[in-house]
Amino acid sequence: MEFKDFLISRRNALGYSQNDIASAVGYSAQLVSLWEQGKAFPDLSVWGKLCQILNVDLENFLYARDYKVNKICDIYKFDANRFANNLKYLRKKNNLTQLDLAKMLEVNVKTVASREKGTSLPQLSNFLHLCSTYEYKVEELYFCLPHKDETNKKPIKKKRVFLPIFLPIVIVISLGAATTTGVVTTIQRRQKATPIENKTENSILYDEHYHWYVNEKGEIAQKEEHVLKETVIVEVSCGYEGKVLYACEKCPYHYHKTVEPTGDHNFEEGYNFDDVGHWKECVICDATTEFEAHQFIEISYTEPTYDNEGNYEYQCEICGYQYFERISPLVPENP
Ligand SMILES: [Zn+2]
Ligand SMILES: [Zn+2]
Ligand SMILES: [Zn+2]
Structure with missing residues (x-):
């Protein structure tokens, strides 16, 4: 038809x-x-x-x-x-x-x-x-x-991913006091290690591995490996990468390492919700989890009469979100 x-x-x-x-x-x-x-x-x-x-x-x-x-x-x-x-x-x-x-x-x-x-x-x-x-x-x-x-009640696999906009910055004042906790996975390009040409007496020269002095006779002296101290510039967290400075205590040589986010989120107990779904948010970063549609159960029913409208009251079993559906008042059948 x-x-x-x-x-x-x-x-x-x-x-x-x-x-x-x-x-x-x-x-x-x-x-x-x-x-x-x-x-x-x-x-x-x-x-x-x-x-x-x-x-x-x-x-x-x-x-x-x-x-x-x-x-x-x-x-x-x-x-x-x-x-x-x-x-x-x-x-x-x-x-x-x-x-x-x-x-x-x-x-x-x-x-x-x-x-x-x-x-x-x-x-x-x-x-x-x-x-x-x-x-x-x-x-x-x-x-x-x-x-x-x-079939639609399967958990949603893809998490919402947010790009961090503000990085929490923690500067550790005392050199060497802090140690990194995360796994260091990315090493940034190290500072170019061209020995400094400096004619003054006892000026220090260095490359990637060593620093040394050149005396007035042009002889290399006190060549030794850098004495590196570690300083956390940005503390790593579950969602944000960290940054660590390695600097030699005896010469200007230094480089940075990036520490990958741990992914070890601290999701809050309660749910966030909107009209159609609920989810949990990490208290530290913007990560979310358990993002899914509400699972409503009927919690009350008021029957409509010829004079008054009725309603259904629903509540999400998971997060507690509630909503009403109004039911129109009854209409007498046309004879
Ligand atoms: Zn050094
Ligand atoms: Zn997190
Ligand atoms: Zn819900």
């Missing part, structure tokens, strides 16, 4: 005029007429309301299938902000860039960006493409419902 025929058939079955449909979604009857002529398709923001008035499930509505009694669209409301956040969240969770997604959906990257900002909404074909890409049911994506599929 084509959508236009489906719409006409459902509207007639319920005894509604084009005007009734139009006023239910806040559009003009002319637009409803265009839908019924197959010249336009309703935009995403009104799908939920249309399902409600036509008494169909979202999936049957989108695929213009023989109707089944609507169970979901009476309970949940489409929320444009949550929807936009969820688009961004799902893209990141699937390790896709905006450009990757734009190519997949055959749209401009600006379109992807504006959908994630909530300034535009996907067309039907893109919406269905997103559902199949993320293996989400149409209701789950549309109403931002917790995803039921077990």
